Amino acid sequence: MRGLLLLSSDGVVAKAVIGPQSDLDKEYLVVVDGAVTEARLSRLRHGLELDGRQLKPARVTQVQGQQLRFVLKEGRNRQIRRMCDLVGLEVVDLQRVRIGPLRLSDLPEGRWRHLTADERKGLVS
Numbered sequence: 001m002r003g004l005l006l007l008s009s010d011g012v013v014a015k016a017v018i019g020p021q022s023d024l025d026k027e028y029l030v031v032v033d034g035a036v037t038e039a040r041l042s043r044l045r046h047g048l049e050l051d052g053r054q055l056k057p058a059r060v061t062q063v064q065g066q067q068l069r070f071v072l073k074e075g076r077n078r079q080i081r082r083m084c085d086l087v088g089l090e091v092v093d094l095q096r097v098r099i100g101p102l103r104l105s106d107l108p109e110g111r112w113r114h115l116t117a118d119e120r121k122g123l124v125s
Contacts, residue, residue, distance in 0.1 A: 003028070003096035004104040013115075016124045017099060018075065024100035024123065028070045029063065031093040032084055036062055040087040044068075048083055050076055055083070066092070099123075 008014055017024055034040075044060040059071040070080055081091045097104045101122035107113065115123075 001094050001096065002109065003094075004099055004102065005096070006099055006102070007112075008115075010120075012124050013120060023073065025098065026072045026075055026096065026100075027098035028072070028080060029093075029095045029097055030068045030070055030080055030084070030091055032066050032068060032089040033092050034089040036066060036068065036089070040089060041068075043087045044070075044083055048086055050079065050082055055079075058083070 006013075006017060008017075016022060041060055041062065044058060046055075046057045048055050055076075056073045058073075059069075061069045063069050072079065076082075080094060084091050095104075102115075102119055
Protein backbone atom coordinates (compact mmCIF):
# COMPACT_ATOMS: atom_id res chain seq x y z
CA MET A 1 0.00 0.00 0.00
CA ARG A 2 1.23 3.42 -0.88
CA GLY A 3 -0.23 6.81 -1.56
CA LEU A 4 -2.22 9.23 0.58
CA LEU A 5 -1.74 8.71 4.30
CA LEU A 6 -3.36 10.96 6.88
CA LEU A 7 -1.61 11.28 10.25
CA SER A 8 -3.42 13.21 12.95
CA SER A 9 -3.54 13.67 16.70
CA ASP A 10 -6.87 15.48 16.22
CA GLY A 11 -9.53 13.09 17.53
CA VAL A 12 -12.32 14.84 15.63
CA VAL A 13 -10.49 14.37 12.31
CA ALA A 14 -9.62 10.75 13.14
CA LYS A 15 -13.23 9.92 14.01
CA ALA A 16 -14.48 11.63 10.84
CA VAL A 17 -12.10 9.58 8.69
CA ILE A 18 -12.12 6.13 10.33
CA GLY A 19 -14.97 6.17 12.85
CA PRO A 20 -17.89 3.75 12.46
CA GLN A 21 -20.18 6.59 11.35
CA SER A 22 -17.72 7.93 8.77
CA ASP A 23 -19.27 8.57 5.39
CA LEU A 24 -16.07 9.68 3.65
CA ASP A 25 -15.09 7.95 0.42
CA LYS A 26 -11.66 6.37 0.24
CA GLU A 27 -10.42 5.96 -3.35
CA TYR A 28 -7.72 3.56 -4.51
CA LEU A 29 -6.03 2.65 -7.78
CA VAL A 30 -5.32 -1.06 -7.78
CA VAL A 31 -3.37 -3.23 -10.22
CA VAL A 32 -4.42 -6.87 -10.16
CA ASP A 33 -3.23 -10.15 -11.62
CA GLY A 34 -5.96 -12.39 -13.04
CA ALA A 35 -8.80 -12.09 -15.52
CA VAL A 36 -10.88 -8.97 -14.88
CA THR A 37 -14.40 -10.03 -15.82
CA GLU A 38 -17.78 -8.38 -15.38
CA ALA A 39 -18.80 -11.20 -13.02
CA ARG A 40 -15.80 -10.53 -10.78
CA LEU A 41 -16.39 -6.77 -10.87
CA SER A 42 -20.04 -7.33 -9.95
CA ARG A 43 -19.06 -9.46 -6.93
CA LEU A 44 -16.54 -6.82 -5.84
CA ARG A 45 -19.25 -4.15 -6.01
CA HIS A 46 -21.65 -6.02 -3.76
CA GLY A 47 -22.23 -9.40 -2.24
CA LEU A 48 -18.95 -9.96 -0.42
CA GLU A 49 -18.58 -10.71 3.26
CA LEU A 50 -15.48 -10.32 5.45
CA ASP A 51 -15.13 -11.54 9.03
CA GLY A 52 -18.75 -12.70 9.03
CA ARG A 53 -20.08 -9.22 8.17
CA GLN A 54 -21.50 -7.96 4.90
CA LEU A 55 -19.43 -5.23 3.24
CA LYS A 56 -20.96 -1.92 2.27
CA PRO A 57 -21.39 -1.61 -1.51
CA ALA A 58 -18.20 -0.50 -3.26
CA ARG A 59 -17.77 1.38 -6.51
CA VAL A 60 -15.34 -0.67 -8.58
CA THR A 61 -14.51 0.20 -12.17
CA GLN A 62 -11.95 -1.02 -14.64
CA VAL A 63 -9.68 1.89 -15.55
CA GLN A 64 -7.74 -0.01 -18.21
CA GLY A 65 -6.39 -3.52 -18.51
CA GLN A 66 -5.46 -4.76 -15.05
CA GLN A 67 -6.00 -1.43 -13.27
CA LEU A 68 -9.13 -0.99 -11.17
CA ARG A 69 -10.52 1.99 -9.26
CA PHE A 70 -12.09 1.20 -5.88
CA VAL A 71 -14.16 3.73 -3.95
CA LEU A 72 -15.03 2.47 -0.47
CA LYS A 73 -17.14 3.87 2.36
CA GLU A 74 -15.36 1.69 4.93
CA GLY A 75 -11.83 0.52 5.48
CA ARG A 76 -11.50 -2.85 7.10
CA ASN A 77 -8.10 -4.44 7.63
CA ARG A 78 -6.55 -5.19 4.21
CA GLN A 79 -10.05 -4.94 2.75
CA ILE A 80 -9.19 -4.53 -0.94
CA ARG A 81 -6.63 -7.34 -0.92
CA ARG A 82 -9.07 -9.63 0.86
CA MET A 83 -11.95 -8.69 -1.48
CA CYS A 84 -9.79 -9.42 -4.51
CA ASP A 85 -8.71 -12.77 -3.02
CA LEU A 86 -12.38 -13.73 -2.66
CA VAL A 87 -12.96 -13.30 -6.41
CA GLY A 88 -9.68 -14.84 -7.58
CA LEU A 89 -7.65 -11.70 -8.25
CA GLU A 90 -4.23 -10.94 -6.75
CA VAL A 91 -3.34 -7.35 -5.86
CA VAL A 92 -0.01 -6.37 -7.41
CA ASP A 93 -0.09 -2.64 -6.55
CA LEU A 94 -2.41 -0.55 -4.41
CA GLN A 95 -2.34 3.22 -4.10
CA ARG A 96 -4.73 5.37 -2.04
CA VAL A 97 -5.38 8.53 -4.05
CA ARG A 98 -8.20 10.19 -2.09
CA ILE A 99 -9.77 10.39 1.36
CA GLY A 100 -12.99 12.39 1.20
CA PRO A 101 -12.10 15.77 -0.32
CA LEU A 102 -8.32 15.23 0.10
CA ARG A 103 -6.51 14.19 -3.07
CA LEU A 104 -2.96 12.90 -3.38
CA SER A 105 -2.46 15.14 -6.43
CA ASP A 106 1.18 15.77 -7.26
CA LEU A 107 2.68 15.43 -3.77
CA PRO A 108 5.85 13.37 -4.35
CA GLU A 109 6.15 9.98 -2.68
CA GLY A 110 7.74 10.28 0.76
CA ARG A 111 6.79 13.96 1.15
CA TRP A 112 4.24 15.45 3.54
CA ARG A 113 2.41 18.67 4.25
CA HIS A 114 0.00 20.08 6.82
CA LEU A 115 -3.74 20.17 6.19
CA THR A 116 -5.23 23.57 5.53
CA ALA A 117 -8.11 24.82 7.68
CA ASP A 118 -10.46 24.34 4.72
CA GLU A 119 -9.29 20.73 4.21
CA ARG A 120 -9.87 19.96 7.89
CA LYS A 121 -13.33 21.49 7.66
CA GLY A 122 -14.05 19.37 4.57
CA LEU A 123 -13.18 16.20 6.50
CA VAL A 124 -15.23 16.90 9.62
CA SER A 125 -18.32 18.59 8.20
